[in-house]
Amino acid sequence: MKKYLVIGNPIEHSLSPRLHNYWFKENNIEAIYEKRQIKEPDIKGIISDIRNGKIEGINVTVPFKKSVIPFLDKLEIPKKTQSVNTIYIEKNNKTGSNKIIGENTDILGFKYSLEHIKYSVTGKKIFILGAGGVTPSIIYALEEMEPSVIMLSNRTKEKAKDLVKLFPKIELVEWGEIKNFDMIINTTSLGLKQNDKLPINYDQIGSGKFFYDVIYNPKKTNFLLEAEKRGHQIENGKMMFAYQAQEAFRLFTIDPNMRSGLLPTINKQVLQLLDND
Numbered sequence: 001m002k003k004y005l006v007i008g009n010p011i012e013h014s015l016s017p018r019l020h021n022y023w024f025k026e027n028n029i030e031a032i033y034e035k036r037q038i039k040e041p042d043i044k045g046i047i048s049d050i051r052n053g054k055i056e057g058i059n060v061t062v063p064f065k066k067s068v069i070p071f072l073d074k075l076e077i078p079k080k081t082q083s084v085n086t087i088y089i090e091k092n093n094k095t096g097s098n099k100i101i102g103e104n105t106d107i108l109g110f111k112y113s114l115e116h117i118k119y120s121v122t123g124k125k126i127f128i129l130g131a132g133g134v135t136p137s138i139i140y141a142l143e144e145m146e147p148s149v150i151m152l153s154n155r156t157k158e159k160a161k162d163l164v165k166l167f168p169k170i171e172l173v174e175w176g177e178i179k180n181f182d183m184i185i186n187t188t189s190l191g192l193k194q195n196d197k198l199p200i201n202y203d204q205i206g207s208g209k210f211f212y213d214v215i216y217n218p219k220k221t222n223f224l225l226e227a228e229k230r231g232h233q234i235e236n237g238k239m240m241f242a243y244q245a246q247e248a249f250r251l252f253t254i255d256p257n258m259r260s261g262l263l264p265t266i267n268k269q270v271l272q273l274l275d276n277d
């Protein structure tokens with residue numbers, strides 16, 4: 001039986017196994033997808049297990065998306081995202097040489113989540129909160145969609161400045177200050193706990209804005225609840241998560257002779273799997 005893994009720390013909350021196991025079954029693929037809490041020194045051994053065929057592929061979550069990079073043979077990611085969330089082996093039947101590939105499907109996941117709700121970023125003023133592991137992937141996706149400006153604010157200024165080095169067009173905003181925007185994106189982990197509050201005066205924000213939270217559990221963070229109360233459009237990270245997993249599944253099922261891989265369905269049933277009760 002083929003084996004797949006999601007690695008991270010903590011990992012208990014991960015819903016990747018639910019999705020991938022559902023899709024394996026749906027496509028009659030004999031495979032099992034598990035979650036494993038690891039520590040950084042474990043990465044090397046896990047990658048060796050891909051090389052020697054014990055594991056077919058892995059997804060990577062916080063905090064290892066950057067630290068897996070040195071162990072891979074080939075990166076299929078935009079360098080400045082510094083983030084790999086999908087690892088698989090590319091087998092070359094002709095030469096017999098196999099390569100461990102690192103991919104970043106968060107970028108597509110974010111992009112498709114906006115396409116899903118037909119929200120166009122082009123020409124819009126975007127305000128990002130946070131400078132964590134997923135933020136560069138979101139900035140990369142946004143820049144491709146040509147907003148008029150991307151502003152960014154993070155509690156730790158140094159981390160925000162590091163992002164400006166990678167994406168020089170970003171405008172930095174002091175933590176706690178809110179500039180005029182069309183779309184605001186929470187990429188911080190504030191909101192995972194019920195009492196978490198971002199330093200935002202919601203009454204100062206005009207009407208008709210779009211509030212996007214990368215968090216999907218809880219379904220509505222304080223950030224989204226406050227926005228919804230005031231009639232703004234809201235979206236959580238559920239579709240981004242579903243689409244990044246869909247693209248990862250496609251990569252996992254690429255056959256050396258049949259290049260494209262299987263794109264599994266995202267339907268109501270699949271989305272229900274992500275409603276963690």
Ligand code: ATR
Binds near residue numbers: 131132154155190
């Ligand atoms: P990592 O940086 O390890 O990838 P993450 O969970 O992806 O972790 O990102 C954490 C993000 O949430 C960061 O932007 C972090 O801000 P700092 O860079 O200042 O740490 C933000 N964050 C977490 N807890 C926060 C808090 N209590 N107040 C403000 N921002 C917070």
